[in-house]
Each structure stands twice: as structure tokens, then as C-alpha cells.
Amino acid sequence: MAKKKTAPKVFEYVEPIGDRVLVRKDEPKRETRGGIALPDAAEIPTITGRIVTISAVVENDEELPLRQYDKILFHPKNAIPVDLEHDNQLFVVPVDDIVAVFRREAPEE
Template identity: 90%
Template sequence: MAKKNSTATFEYVEPIGDRVLVRKDEPKRETRGGIALPDAAEIPTITGRIVTISAVVENDEELPLRQYDKILFHPKNMIPVDLEHDNQLFVIPVEDVVAVFRKKTPE
């Protein structure tokens, strides 16, 4: 009996429960004033863009989270997803999302 190749190529990640999949923003390398920071002095980046939301989040009218929203999140419970070479994808519990960035709508 021949063994099947166990290496699978995954195309996407679907979060389960109250979670979202986020592409974390790149760490800042410069201050607002334009001062370049050395590589050793990294400012933790806790913003990102939602790539995918779970069915639970999508169907919860109390949660204002949608795909492609830019969010501010607490990074403590983020789980890295090893799907891309730059490894910027993370699964984040909804309770760790602390803010959603919105554009002001014209009145």
C-alpha cells in the first residue's frame, strides 16, 4: 500500500468562534517627527487589517467588525499563522480587538 504525500498546500485560513484573521501592519521604523529608529529599537505594532472573520463574528450584529477593517488590537493572545513567507498573519480573539478605525462619513 503506497503512502500518500502528507504535505498539503493550504489556500486560506478560516477562523473559528469569536476570532478574526489579521494581517499585522509593518513595525514602525521612523517616529512621527521623522527620526529613523535603529533595528534594535522596535516599537510594538498592534494595528492591522482584518483578512477574514469567522461565521460567528459575521452573524453577530453586536460586533462592528467586517473584512478589511483596520483595527487596533492587544497582541498578547495573537496566534501566528505560518501560511506566508513573511508570517504577518495572526488569528486574534475578538475580545483583544480594542478599536476599529473608521473614516468620517460626509454629512
């Protein structure tokens, strides 16, 4: 019996270059905490997401408090969409467009 040859699996990996991070955008909220439904046309200029990958430049910069899996608030103006996963929204985001990092507790000094 002849063995069936399968095509080798190809994994794609996106590594941001320079002062950039790869972010998976959070799903947009359709209603407020108070239960008010937001129309689809309502666009908020800053959005949240999780850092998937950081560039070597960001990783080695002690001045930047960004780490993989951090939840961030970013401005999407200069974010570049990455069409790698059809059901997820990935963006390469410049560090300058990151407005805030969400933390559970204050950093120790």
C-alpha cells in the same frame, strides 16, 4: 508529443473559529512622524493590521462592528501566528483583544 502533467494547485485558506478574526499585521514603524528613529528593541504592546477573514460567529453578531478589510488596533498577547505566507505576518486574533476599529467617518444612526 506527450503532455506534461502538472501538479494541481493547492490553495490554503484559514477560517477562524469562534470569536476570532484573521489579521494581516501592518509593518512596524521605524520612526515617528517627527522623524525620531525608533530602536528595534522598542516594542509597543498594541499593533495595527487589516482583517483578512472573520469567523461566521463574528459575521453574524450585530453587536460587533467588525468587517473584512477593516483596519484595527489589537493587543498581540493572545494572537496566534499563522505560517501561511512567508512574507506576510498573519495572526488569528480573539475579538476580545481588538482595541479599536479605524473608520473614515462616524457611523450613521
